[in-house]
Amino acid sequence: MAVAAPTVSELCAGARRAARHLAQLDRGAKDAALHAIADALEARTPEILEANARDMEAGREASLSDALLDRLRLDEQRVAAIAAQVRDIAALPDPVGEVIDGQRLPNGLALRRVRVPLGVVGVVYEARPNVTIDAAALCLKAGNAIVLRGSSSAAHSNDVLARVAAEASGLPKGAVTLLGGGRETLAELATQDGVVDLVIPRGGEGLKKALEAVATVPVIYAASGNCHVYVDASADLDAAEAIVVNAKTQRPGVCNAAETLLVHADASRELIPRIARRLAAEGVELRLDGRAGTLAGDGHAAATDEDWDTEYLALILAVGVVDSVDEAIEHVNRHGSGHSEAIVTRDLAAARAFQLRVDAACVYVNASTRFTDGGEFGMGAEIGNSTQKLHARGPIGLRELCTYKYLVEGDGHVR
């Protein structure tokens, strides 16, 4: 006898019911569920790899690029790493129940603002199957039910991973739900008003645009990062070189990599030739404004207006010369995406001005933009990175997957 598959809206309603239960769990119960998931991932690795092999085969038949196939691929080490990450998340402090602030009001009412789960979090993601588990572990630890919508290219891997998590956790049905792929599923998930509390996309611009076009529930769009390093007149040039090289080359394809280098005119004569040689050795292509071009020597392209607004996500760096920290700040605020911005300086007034006036999620003094990351910031893990100003700015960790409520206690108080 055929049984109709549940609809997206039925699945989300089930997630909502589970969320009511999850919100009341204490830390011990949540951590036990996460450890059970980690153990099950290891115990059921052969089953996971078999499912992944089917996705890989389909991917090769569909001529996916080597980069995409590598993102899709699981092996024993990668599954072990996913399980280890779940245990790391279990070890993090419980954000739920944390008293954010509180006071006794003049009339004697006791007021506390307490962190509580959001409820149901939807996560929409592309190829990487590890996101299935990473996102589920973070959401469960924060007391939320999760509704996952992965890409069809990873369907078998995601399916077995989500099943392992749901079965091993011992949590109520609906705590971890995987939806099928397809645009209709996305639209249905993103319009479950009053049922889904937040959707977080993890993927490229295409996914974001598709979601923007349909979403009526709250969405936190993962950040694009047009990040700058500004080297001030007084900078230590060794530090400047190290920071620029790190911010550009350590992992060029991520949102906190630097895309533009601005150099104060007073430092440019020494720094630009030096850094041009070093970056050339690192395989970085430069796009230079007029003054930087003169100093860098031959063989480099000229920067166009478009370069200042481009997130290359590649070994390309735009370089410009400015005459003051003010001009640098103005450039950053005009062209930056509000992600991560760095100044290299020994001058306190310049550092202070840059920190005060640059409008971005993370503003660095004498450090690489690459540190913008939930793990680096001591949040343990992140589900994404936000450049929006409401709710969460910067890394989205466990606390950012929560809301709060006011608890107010009196003894018959009336107004």
Add this chain to the structure above:
Amino acid sequence: MAVAAPTVSELCAGARRAARHLAQLDRGAKDAALHAIADALEARTPEILEANARDMEAGREASLSDALLDRLRLDEQRVAAIAAQVRDIAALPDPVGEVIDGQRLPNGLALRRVRVPLGVVGVVYEARPNVTIDAAALCLKAGNAIVLRGSSSAAHSNDVLARVAAEASGLPKGAVTLLGGGRETLAELATQDGVVDLVIPRGGEGLKKALEAVATVPVIYAASGNCHVYVDASADLDAAEAIVVNAKTQRPGVCNAAETLLVHADASRELIPRIARRLAAEGVELRLDGRAGTLAGDGHAAATDEDWDTEYLALILAVGVVDSVDEAIEHVNRHGSGHSEAIVTRDLAAARAFQLRVDAACVYVNASTRFTDGGEFGMGAEIGNSTQKLHARGPIGLRELCTYKYLVEGDGHVR
């Protein structure tokens, strides 16, 4: 020579420029601007009242209701009260620059999360002209530029109030901007992506719906409040009566007034007849479920399914009998709007269950729902009240008009 009036998008761009400046002001400068506004409101009262008289005359000609005319009306006392409110806001602590949290990371990076202004806040409001000044004072204190869009019925009053604020403040042009009325203005304001950081509507359902249909910038929708008082088996019935009467009658037209009373069966035999008499004396109409109806005596209407979901905003109260705190919590979570919910009890386990499991912005034990208010909560003032879970839940005060940024300091740190 005629000069073309600036467009909404030009005015918002001007607000954005002003916001960059406002974000850097210290508390002294902001408070001085607010005091100058308060003084100017008093000094220019005749001019304000003259403008208001023109709106009142037009309102009478347009046959506005007495209630609307009263909301529109200004007099010397009301202007003085507006000025006093501005001074109260000046006296509040500066939310900007507040270090929310911070730490030294294992690698030595110093990390601080610091509250900063949102940037440009749009406030869309209906008749009351005092909102022009209240909202401007809150936004300026939080370092934001404000773009106001009031109703055309208060156009003359709003215009002179906004001019007084802009001129007296000594702040850059664009710090306080009033747009003309009309649906086109609303749509233009609500689609200034990347320029307007937040729009807050203060008005009825019509305004919310109009905004929902067009907005692409972030909006915090002011709350509707279907609030409950649940009287538990063990409640002190004197306290219960006082809280129910206060929550229902002290100001029935506001969102934190109670709309439904739930009574535990064990308390119902004594409480319901008593409270029915008392509420009748206060002019409250009751809508009763079967059991409550039997206890309350004749002359009351029966509650329909619709009553449990209705925010009356009037002297009407739905009353139901439940058999347990669990049943009460379930009813509240099914029918409530997540605003303010109260339990009256002497039983610690019941209080704890209600606080833990009721999903609402403000959960009260032995106190009236009417306390949900920025002023009552010690936030000094509020620009609205949120039932959404992202960014701000409950009263929206100065802190909620801010975002934050991470400031990270190293000495050449690379990853």
